[in-house]
Amino acid sequence: MIIIMGTHASDEQIGGVVTKLDAMGMGANVSRGIERTVIGAIGDERTIDKELLKVLPGVENVIRVMKPYKIVSRESQASDSIIDIKGIKLGGKEVQVIAGPCSVETQAQMDTAAEAVVVAGCRLMRGGAFKPRTSPYSFQGLGEQGLEFFQNAARRHDLPIVTELMDVRQLDIFLKHDVDVIQIGTRNMQNFDLLKEVGRVHKPVVLKRGMSATIKEWLMAAEYIAAGGNHDIIFCERGVRSFETYYRNMLDVTAIPVLKKETHLPVIVDPSHAGGKAWMVPQLSRAALAAGADGLLVEMHPTPCEAWCDAEQALSPEELNGLMGELRGIAQVIGRSL
Ligand code: PEP
Ligand code: MN
Numbered sequence: 001m002i003i004i005m006g007t008h009a010s011d012e013q014i015g016g017v018v019t020k021l022d023a024m025g026m027g028a029n030v031s032r033g034i035e036r037t038v039i040g041a042i043g044d045e046r047t048i049d050k051e052l053l054k055v056l057p058g059v060e061n062v063i064r065v066m067k068p069y070k071i072v073s074r075e076s077q078a079s080d081s082i083i084d085i086k087g088i089k090l091g092g093k094e095v096q097v098i099a100g101p102c103s104v105e106t107q108a109q110m111d112t113a114a115e116a117v118v119v120a121g122c123r124l125m126r127g128g129a130f131k132p133r134t135s136p137y138s139f140q141g142l143g144e145q146g147l148e149f150f151q152n153a154a155r156r157h158d159l160p161i162v163t164e165l166m167d168v169r170q171l172d173i174f175l176k177h178d179v180d181v182i183q184i185g186t187r188n189m190q191n192f193d194l195l196k197e198v199g200r201v202h203k204p205v206v207l208k209r210g211m212s213a214t215i216k217e218w219l220m221a222a223e224y225i226a227a228g229g230n231h232d233i234i235f236c237e238r239g240v241r242s243f244e245t246y247y248r249n250m251l252d253v254t255a256i257p258v259l260k261k262e263t264h265l266p267v268i269v270d271p272s273h274a275g276g277k278a279w280m281v282p283q284l285s286r287a288a289l290a291a292g293a294d295g296l297l298v299e300m301h302p303t304p305c306e307a308w309c310d311a312e313q314a315l316s317p318e319e320l321n322g323l324m325g326e327l328r329g330i331a332q333v334i335g336r337s338l
Contacts, residue, residue, distance in 0.1 A: 002070050003039040003053055006060040013058025014039065020056060024048055031071055033231035034202055036060075038071050040227065067262070069219040071226035072233065077264040083204050083232045085180055086160045088123045090204075090234060091266030095331050095338045096295035098162050098206075098268070099320055100126035101302075102310035103139065104146035110153035112302040116317035118157045120324045121338070124181070125150075125159040126297055130166045131309060132187050139308045147177040162206055162297070168197045179203065186211045186238055186273075189221050199228020206297065208236045208270070211249065215258055222265065235259055235267045236297055237288075239274030248276025248313070251284050256291040268295035272313045278304065281315055282323050289330045298323070 003017055017039050018028045027042035041048070050062040065075045082091040090096045099122045101113050110127065117125045129146025131139065142149065147163065154161045160180035165171065166188060174182060181204045188194055189210035198205055205225055209218050222233045237256065239249025251274035259267045271284035285296055301307040301314035315323065324338065331338040 001041040001045045001048065001050065001053075001062065001064050002076055003041065003059055004061045004063065004076070005037040005039065005058050007036065009037055009058035009060075013056070017053065017056055017059060020053060024052075029227055030229075031227050031231070032229040033226075035231065038076070038226075038231075040070055067219075068216075069223040069263075071231065072219060072222045072263045072265055074262055074264050079264065081231070081264045081266065083234060083266060085124065085204055086158075088160060090268075091294050093336050095289060095293075095327070095336050096124060096268070097122045097298060097324065097327070097338070098124040098126045098295065099298045099300045099315075100162075101128075101307060102272075102299050102314065103128045103131050103308055104142055104150050105308050107149045107152060109302055110149045111156075112317075113300065114153040114157050114159060116300060116302060116320060117159060119317065120300075120320045122320070122324065123159070124162060125154050126162045126183075126299070128164050128183075128309075130164055130170055132164070132166055132185050133309075144173050144177070147173065147179065151177055165194070165198065168194055171197055171201070174203075175201065181206055181234075183236075184208060189213055189218065192221075192224055195221055195224035196228055199225040199230045202230060202232070204232035204234060205230060206234045206236050206268070208238050209240065209252075209255070211239070211241045213240075215255055215262070219259075219262060222263070233265050234295075235263070235265060236270055237267065237274075237293075238270035238297075247274070247280065249274050251275070251287070253287050253291045256288065256293050260292050266294040267292070268297055269293045270297040272297070272299035272310070272315075276313050278313055278315050278319065281313070281319075282326060285323060285327060286330055289327055289336075290334065292334075296327075
């Protein structure tokens with residue numbers, strides 16, 4: 001059961017609900033979001049009369065959510081959540097394409113990439129400063145200096161930045177550099193301590209699907225973040241492991257309508273890590289948009305063949321430009337804009 005408090009509910013009113021739950025023999029998880037505070041009742045709720053909670057001051061609604069994921073579930077909110085990223089809306093009518101290199105390499109590379117992102121008409125930029133690499137001998141990312149290069153380039157164009165957080169110890173650096181959107185990568189989707197920490201900050205989170213995670217596990221991972229009070233979560237489908245070796249991962253297009261049914265939160269697709277080849281990106285992007293994705297996360301490098309990471313799957317600036325043109329047509333057909 002979740003108790004949704006009114007927007008202006010006071011601490012005293014929130015405390016009142018917690019006390020009442022305690023008297024009923026129930027525990028409480030208070031999740032203070034920016035827009036709403038949601039109190040999760042913990043324990044056997046079958047005997048609880050929800051009307052007794054509904055009448056308490058400050059309570060807006062009491063919902064018995066049957067699913068194990070509560071705050072993120074569609075049952076808890078019928079309307080789509082629209083996430084505001086420095087005035088850019090993700091999850092509404094407008095589709096957002098987040099583009100940029102796999103990893104931050106040099107200031108010049110980021111300056112050129114930021115320019116290309118803007119020229120193509122994208123409103124957000126991606127780039128990794130802390131890289132989860134399969135080999136310890138591969139380039140691991142520039143770390144904090146990468147965030148500096150990234151912000152120097154992005155701020156010139158007012159581009160909000162999306163970048164991966166791998167470890168709780170990096171969180172202060174992320175806050176210091178005012179990272180706009182925190183990305184949790186596929187390898188960390190079930191790093192519960194990391195999810196809990198990210199749940200305590202008020203920064204939108206792109207939560208990538210674990211490469212072998214079920215949709216339910218993915219939703220539960222998002223619930224970890226939401227339970228801490230951070231309700232600005234964006235699901236990102238990036239392909240799952242399969243028996244096929246022709247491409248890097250299998251893009252699970254089916255996950256898009258399933259998530260749209262199960263959660264009110266936005267869903268984006270990363271066609272780059274799915275296909276693993278630049279030439280596949282346009283088709284996968286079209287499929288994603290047509291299936292109802294709210295946006296895309298696309299790798300683009302000023303000179304793809306020189307990229308320090310994921311060179312094969314990076315679009316060139318010209319290719320990104322061409323893709324945006326194609327996608328505008330699709331967006332229009334499905335009643336959206338780009
Ligand atoms: C990335 O976006 O650069 C990345 C490492 O993605 P994933 O976690 O999906 O592999
Ligand atoms: Mn990559």
